Amino acid sequence: MNRIKVLIADDHELIRQGVRSILHSTRKTQIVGEAVTGIQAVEQCQKLKPDVVIMDLAMPELDGIEATRQIRAANPSIRIIVLTMHDSEIMVRGVLNAGASGYVLKSELADKLKTALHVVCRGDQYLSGEVSERLMYRYLQQAVAEGESYRLTSRELQVAQFLSLGKSSKEIGEILNIAVRTVDTHRANIMRKMNVHSVTELLHQAFTNKLIELGNGADLPVRQQM
Numbered sequence: 001m002n003r004i005k006v007l008i009a010d011d012h013e014l015i016r017q018g019v020r021s022i023l024h025s026t027r028k029t030q031i032v033g034e035a036v037t038g039i040q041a042v043e044q045c046q047k048l049k050p051d052v053v054i055m056d057l058a059m060p061e062l063d064g065i066e067a068t069r070q071i072r073a074a075n076p077s078i079r080i081i082v083l084t085m086h087d088s089e090i091m092v093r094g095v096l097n098a099g100a101s102g103y104v105l106k107s108e109l110a111d112k113l114k115t116a117l118h119v120v121c122r123g124d125q126y127l128s129g130e131v132s133e134r135l136m137y138r139y140l141q142q143a144v145a146e147g148e149s150y151r152l153t154s155r156e157l158q159v160a161q162f163l164s165l166g167k168s169s170k171e172i173g174e175i176l177n178i179a180v181r182t183v184d185t186h187r188a189n190i191m192r193k194m195n196v197h198s199v200t201e202l203l204h205q206a207f208t209n210k211l212i213e214l215g216n217g218a219d220l221p222v223r224q225q226m
Contacts, residue, residue: 003030004121007048009041009067010056010083015106019054022113029117038062045071045078052117057084057095065098072099079120083109092127102126152193159186 006029008019016034023029032048035041038059045053053071057064068080081102082095095103101120104112105128112128119126152160155176162172169183176183191197 003028004052004117005030005032005048005050006117007031007033007035007041007044007050007053009035009038009044009053009059009064011036011058011060012056015056015083015109018109019113022110023117026114036060038064038067041067042070042074045075049075050078052079052081052120054081054083054113055100057082057086057091065094068095068100069098081113081116081120081126087128096125104128152190156186156190156193159183160190163187163190 006023008016008031010016010019020031023031032050033044035044039061041053041055041059042062044050053068055064055068059067062070064082064084068082071078071080076099079102080100081104082100083104083106084091084095085106087105092103102116102125104116104126108128112126116126116128158176159172162175167175169180169187172178172183173180
């Protein structure tokens, strides 16, 4: 199986070193290059054609959002995972609208980078822990409150939230103590009711239709897992 070609774009050597260390522990990835500015990242993508770019949000010369936008415009097949210290919804909205597939907090880098890489490479979207739960909960609750035509059951809401975290059907089945086939059935029902074909499309629909809106700055409660 071909290894995933990765470009690391971050102006801090310690972060690049940390990413290298994490990725070197798996044989499924190959680091093909590094960049220390946004402009370098764009140029390296043209030259090296990586499968995934791990991109710092606060890059010199060209910020991560604009670099992401330019890379995706020139190479739509390249997946981009943004690294940041910020978990604001405004920032997430900008990153996803620019075309990024992943959003990983630097505080969760060691625990979440491999998962994010796996998720984006299969064509889905990955958002770090609390960011994803908060956004998905807000989207689902507001959509229902505004009288959308679909209605998700409490179990479908649970499955949707785990899907938004990048969990596989097997992982969701183990967490909820239900069969993988049952999870797949719930997933199919969620996609049918919401008229989407992937978790990526679900989140994209949430942002483009502005169903995720900013509140008064307080976090919404996270739905309890059953």
